[in-house]
Amino acid sequence: xxxxxxxxxxxxxxxxxxxxxxxxxxxxxxxxxxxxxxxxxxxxxxxxxxxxxxxxxxxxxxxxxxxxxxxxxxxxxxxxxxxxxxxxxxxxxxxxxxxxxxxxxxxxxxxxxxxxxxxxxxxxxxxxxxxxxxxxxxxxxxxxxxxxxxxxxxxxxxxxxxxxxxxxxxxxxxxxxxxxxxxxxxxxxxxxxxxxxxxxxxxxxxxxxxxxxxxxxxxxxxxxxxxxxxxxxxxxxxxxxxxxxxxxxxxxxxxxxxxxxxxxxxxxxxxxxxxxxxxxxxxxxxxxxxxxxxxxxxxxxxxxxxxxxxxxxxxxxxxxxxxxxxxxxxxxxxxxxxxxxxxxxxxxxxxxxxxxxxxxxxxxxxxxxxxxxxxxxxxxxxxxxxxxxxxxxxxxxxxxxxxxxxxxxxxxxxx
Numbered sequence: 001x002x003x004x005x006x007x008x009x010x011x012x013x014x015x016x017x018x019x020x021x022x023x024x025x026x027x028x029x030x031x032x033x034x035x036x037x038x039x040x041x042x043x044x045x046x047x048x049x050x051x052x053x054x055x056x057x058x059x060x061x062x063x064x065x066x067x068x069x070x071x072x073x074x075x076x077x078x079x080x081x082x083x084x085x086x087x088x089x090x091x092x093x094x095x096x097x098x099x100x101x102x103x104x105x106x107x108x109x110x111x112x113x114x115x116x117x118x119x120x121x122x123x124x125x126x127x128x129x130x131x132x133x134x135x136x137x138x139x140x141x142x143x144x145x146x147x148x149x150x151x152x153x154x155x156x157x158x159x160x161x162x163x164x165x166x167x168x169x170x171x172x173x174x175x176x177x178x179x180x181x182x183x184x185x186x187x188x189x190x191x192x193x194x195x196x197x198x199x200x201x202x203x204x205x206x207x208x209x210x211x212x213x214x215x216x217x218x219x220x221x222x223x224x225x226x227x228x229x230x231x232x233x234x235x236x237x238x239x240x241x242x243x244x245x246x247x248x249x250x251x252x253x254x255x256x257x258x259x260x261x262x263x264x265x266x267x268x269x270x271x272x273x274x275x276x277x278x279x280x281x282x283x284x285x286x287x288x289x290x291x292x293x294x295x296x297x298x299x300x301x302x303x304x305x306x307x308x309x310x311x312x313x314x315x316x317x318x319x320x321x322x323x324x325x326x327x328x329x330x331x332x333x334x335x336x337x338x339x340x341x342x343x344x345x346x347x348x349x350x351x352x353x354x355x356x357x358x359x360x361x362x363x364x365x366x367x368x369x370x371x372x373x374x375x376x377x378x379x380x381x382x383x384x385x386x387x388x389x390x391x392x393x394x395x396x397x398x399x400x401x402x403x404x405x406x407x408x409x410x411x412x413x414x415x
Contacts, residue, residue, distance in 0.1 A: 009159065013264060029125050031107050031354050033355060036104055052147075098110060113262065119250060119263075159259075230337065340373070
């Protein structure tokens with residue numbers, strides 16, 4: 001193996017993903033096209049685009065503090081046929097931590113969470129798509145798309161946590177409450193611990209007015225529907241415990257950075273009951289607190305102090321043990337499901353044949369479901385990634401939307 005010599009420090013937000021060895025920590029972003037993919041052209045695009053993202057061709061260096069730095073490796077990234085989502089990587093695997101796949105009219109990028117979050121994954125995919133269409137001889141509008149012909153800036157790979165954290169003790173604690181016992185959904189797990197993903201497509205022109213009728217954003221509306229769904233499951237099982245919904249907050253919208261690495265805060269909403277309208281009101285109040293500037297800066301500062309002030313100076317085997325232990329303890333108190341809304345993708349690739357985007361969550365670390373939403377060109381795709389056999393949760397969720405006159409225009413199941 002040949003190294004280029006350049007090193008990257010794992011960001012604070014990515015360190016837990018690097019230390020947890022017994023869980024899958026990858027995710028997928030994919031684009032559906034209106035024409036069949038040309039694998040040879042796709043491979044040429046990969047060869048041109050990958051050098052634009054130097055941090056994405058890294059492996060984990062194994063040494064005393066080996067989980068703290070990543071190093072660029074001289075590796076060949078190839079396109080491969082799309083496959084069901086399974087565990088592909090080990091934390092010390094000497095191979096790239098991302099891959100590009102295709103199938104019929106779909107191009108997919110899978111990234112290990114050490115490298116980036118969903119927003120960074122979409123940025124890479126958009127760049128790859130733009131290059132692919134250009135090689136096909138099409139004219140591409142590069143507005144809101146990183147150009148593969150440009151050189152990456154250092155800011156793209158900075159640790160946003162370290163840059164924006166402040167040494168202050170003030171904190172708003174009302175947004176978090178992890179001390180209460182929660183309802184646990186126990187179902188039969190898929191035999192080989194793979195994930196089944198099901199994507200439902202909704203017309204944004206129909207979805208937005210429904211959310212507005214509740215005085216809610218699209219994010220709040222979908223989150224409330226997920227809460228109502230779990231409350232229904234809880235009540236059927238005779239439980240009175242709370243349900244929790246974990247949601248990441250994209251900090252890029254609140255702090256001036258162009259980082260492509262993990263830069264999100266997480267918040268947990270918990271409830272003991274209520275209808276959709278009541279839950280939306282509670283969610284709105286929760287988000288107002290959770291996205292307060294002091295709360296977000298405290299979140300950044302907490303992460304910085306924990307990872308760099310404590311774990312960063314411990315030998316690898318001790319820091320691994322502490323993070324794994326914390327993961328186990330938190331796993332007993334974390335959410336019933338995780339919900340991530342990447343919002344609206346803004347580019348003009350629809351002119352080149354991009355129909356829509358999907359985001360498939362990796363392993364639902366603390367919950368049986370990882371739910372993602374992403375919108376593009378008038379379509380909102382909501383994807384359920386689950387590692388349990390039962391699909392009753394998805395059915396109940398759709399029933400909640402049907403009550404408001406909504407129905408999916410397309411359903412895609414990937415096993």
